[in-house]
Amino acid sequence: MSQATPAKALALGTALVTGASSGIGAVYAERLAKRGHDLILVARDEARLNAAAGKLRADHGISVLVLPADLSTEAGISAVERRLESDPSITLLVNNAGIGVAATLAETSTANVTGLVQLNVLAAARLATTAARAFTPRGHGTIVNIASVLGLVAELFNPVYNATKAFVLSLSQNMHRELSPSGIRVQAVLPGITRTEIFERAGGNIAAYPPEMIMEVHEMVDAALSGLDQGEIVTIPSLPDAGDFETFTQARLALGPNLSRNHAAPRYRVSVPA
Numbered sequence: 001m002s003q004a005t006p007a008k009a010l011a012l013g014t015a016l017v018t019g020a021s022s023g024i025g026a027v028y029a030e031r032l033a034k035r036g037h038d039l040i041l042v043a044r045d046e047a048r049l050n051a052a053a054g055k056l057r058a059d060h061g062i063s064v065l066v067l068p069a070d071l072s073t074e075a076g077i078s079a080v081e082r083r084l085e086s087d088p089s090i091t092l093l094v095n096n097a098g099i100g101v102a103a104t105l106a107e108t109s110t111a112n113v114t115g116l117v118q119l120n121v122l123a124a125a126r127l128a129t130t131a132a133r134a135f136t137p138r139g140h141g142t143i144v145n146i147a148s149v150l151g152l153v154a155e156l157f158n159p160v161y162n163a164t165k166a167f168v169l170s171l172s173q174n175m176h177r178e179l180s181p182s183g184i185r186v187q188a189v190l191p192g193i194t195r196t197e198i199f200e201r202a203g204g205n206i207a208a209y210p211p212e213m214i215m216e217v218h219e220m221v222d223a224a225l226s227g228l229d230q231g232e233i234v235t236i237p238s239l240p241d242a243g244d245f246e247t248f249t250q251a252r253l254a255l256g257p258n259l260s261r262n263h264a265a266p267r268y269r270v271s272v273p274a
């Protein structure tokens with residue numbers, strides 16, 4: 001930390017934001033700085049992180065630490081885990097770093113599949129778990145996991161990407177169940193198409209989507225933070241009626257009593273010849 005910490009930042013604590021060098025993570029960093037959080041910024045591009053950190057310190061008078069890490073590697077994940085474990089000032093993890101893919105499953109290379117799972121699933125799960133372990137004895141702390149609306153969609157886009165985001169949604173909802181009694185907050189954010197670099201980085205083009213489906217990144221992050229302030233567990237910034245997600249959840253929960261029984265359903269019962 002490079003500057004004296006104002007009293008407000010001490011009260012709010014430090015937010016560790018992964019994928020803070022661009023897009024959604026960079027806007028989270030800026031919005032959280034504005035709220036008075038000190039920051040730890042994680043991504044691979046150190047020069048970009050340093051530039052952002054300098055501006056955030058100058059504009060908001062907070063402390064900003066840059067922690068360069070490649071979260072698709074064991075060394076990168078471990079470095080961030082060590083920070084989460086050893087820095088009691090951290091009160092908020094924004095688990096955001098992620099990559100996309102602009103290809104059908106048949107076109108997706110083995111390296112792409114590995115990269116998607118390492119970053120979007122393995123790193124996300126390891127960091128969320130480590131943060132939960134660090135926060136639990138303190139009885140407070142917040143974990144924001146950036147999923148995607150594609151985690152709810154099996155009819156469009158890339159099966160592996162969508163599945164990584166379904167993983168993050170399930171992880172978050174189940175973490176909420178386990179951790180809320182200990183005072184830990186968990187929020188899953190499900191952005192729709194948001195104007196960032198992710199499309200170009202994945203070899204796609206955001207201009208291919210209808211403009212009425214594309215949200216500007218500041219609006220998306222402000223909505224997600226509003227959802228956090230309102231105590232939501234799942235925030236879908238685009239969804240006009242939150243009741244629609246509640247209806248979906250209730251339909252899923254209604255399956256519960258019948259998902260594990262001691263006999264197969266009648267339609268699967270095989271009649272054994274006498």
Ligand SMILES: NC(=O)c1ccc[n+]([C@@H]2O[C@H](COP(=O)([O-])OP(=O)(O)OC[C@H]3O[C@@H](n4cnc5c(N)ncnc54)[C@H](OP(=O)(O)O)[C@@H]3O)[C@@H](O)[C@H]2O)c1
Pocket residue numbers: 018019020021022023024025042043044045046048069070071072073076096097098099100119146147148149190191192193194195196197198199201
């Ligand atoms: N934009 C959308 O439409 C959209 C919709 C739904 C969900 N999301 C999710 O939102 C999250 C943020 O994406 P974005 O749209 O803001 O994309 P973005 O602008 O491409 O930002 C991705 C961030 O992740 C970092 N990152 C990528 N690979 C990394 C690695 N191996 N190790 C550490 N950091 C890495 C990048 O920084 P470096 O390159 O410096 O490492 C960058 O800071 C992702 O989880 C994405 O799946 C995005």
